[in-house]
Amino acid sequence: MKIITVACDQYADVARxxxxxxxANWAGCPYDVVFVTxxxxxxxxxxxxxxxxxxxxxxxxxLRAFLRRHYTDEHLLIHMIDxxxxxxxxxxxxxxxxxxxxxxxxxxxxxxxxxPQHPYPVTGFGLIQKPSPYCVSLQxxxxxxQVLYDLCxxxxxxxxxxxxxxxxRARQVKGDFLSTxxxxxxxxxxxxxxxxxxxxxxxxxxxxxxxxxxxxx
Numbered sequence: 667m668k669i670i671t672v673a674c675d676q677y678a679d680v681a682r683x684x685x686x687x688x689x690a691n692w693a694g695c696p697y698d699v700v701f702v703t704x705x706x707x708x709x710x711x712x713x714x715x716x717x718x719x720x721x722x723x724x725x726x727x728x729l730r731a732f733l734r735r736h737y738t739d740e741h742l743l744i745h746m747i748d749x750x751x752x753x754x755x756x757x758x759x760x761x762x763x764x765x766x767x768x769x770x771x772x773x774x775x776x777x778x779x780x781x782p783q784h785p786y787p788v789t790g791f792g793l794i795q796k797p798s799p800y801c802v803s804l805q806x807x808x809x810x811x812q813v814l815y816d817l818c819x820x821x822x823x824x825x826x827x828x829x830x831x832x833x834x835r836a837r838q839v840k841g842d843f844l845s846t847x848x849x850x851x852x853x854x855x856x857x858x859x860x861x862x863x864x865x866x867x868x869x870x871x872x873x874x875x876x877x878x879x880x881x882x883x
Contacts, residue, residue: 667739667763667808669695672729673703673747675722680856681708682876683868684747687854692754697743702732726822733815741766742814743776745806746824749853750868758790758850765791765844766808773814775807775845777852782845794843801843802831806851813839 673681681701688699701708705718715736720727733742741763745751762774765788774791775782780800782792794801802817804824817831817839836843854867862880869881 667697667741667743669697669699669743669745671699671701671745671747673701675704675706677748677857678706678708679878680748681710683750683872683878685710686872686876687750691751723823724821725824726818726827727820730815730818733811740811741808742811743808748857750856752852752854755850758846762808770841771844772810772839772841773807773843775803775805776850777805778845778847779805786844790847791844792847794845796836796843797833800828800832801836802828804828
């Protein structure tokens with residue numbers, strides 16, 4: 667399993683802040699990180715896959731193309747580049763990964779947003795009802811690679827992937843979606859609807875050399 671950090675040209679300036687927050691708050695992470703983006707170069711010391719044949723916000727096509735062309739692991743941990751990591755419960759993340767190896771589990775979300783609707787017989791985890799709004803979420807989470815590939819559709823933005831994936835396509839997935847009951851990979855959501863948010867938090871927690879554009883200004 668690898669951490670697939672998804673970027674786009676609009677959010678490329680946050681790459682160094684993401685990398686710093688990852689290294690500072692998830693020391694000893696056992697998973698390799700790769701970045702997937704459109705065309706603007708990312709200043710990070712990790713592999714970056716540039717897939718620029720489609721428009722910037724065509725998330726569905728970009729993720730599917732990356733998985734089809736470059737990824738062979740059975741599972742992935744998806745993480746958006748504007749989610750700056752604030753900590754990591756490594757034990758719970760390891761348990762989530764183990765749960766995903768069970769035949770009946772297809773996905774474990776690492777942030778309870780929304781909160782899981784039903785109990786599950788492993789402490790700290792709940793069962794997500796599907797279909798239900800945002801049962802397919804791009805919050806940090808572990809996925810069976812083929813399942814996430816099938817839930818994405820060429821041409822869809824991240825928002826539409828969550829909406830239509832939840833209400834139309836999730837019912838076709840055989841197996842369960844789980845979520846942790848607490849944040850086990852908490853983050854600061856730097857971009858909200860395309861606008862920088864919480865600039866003061868970034869300035870207080872990220873070295874100046876890694877600040878994105880709005881924090882520098």
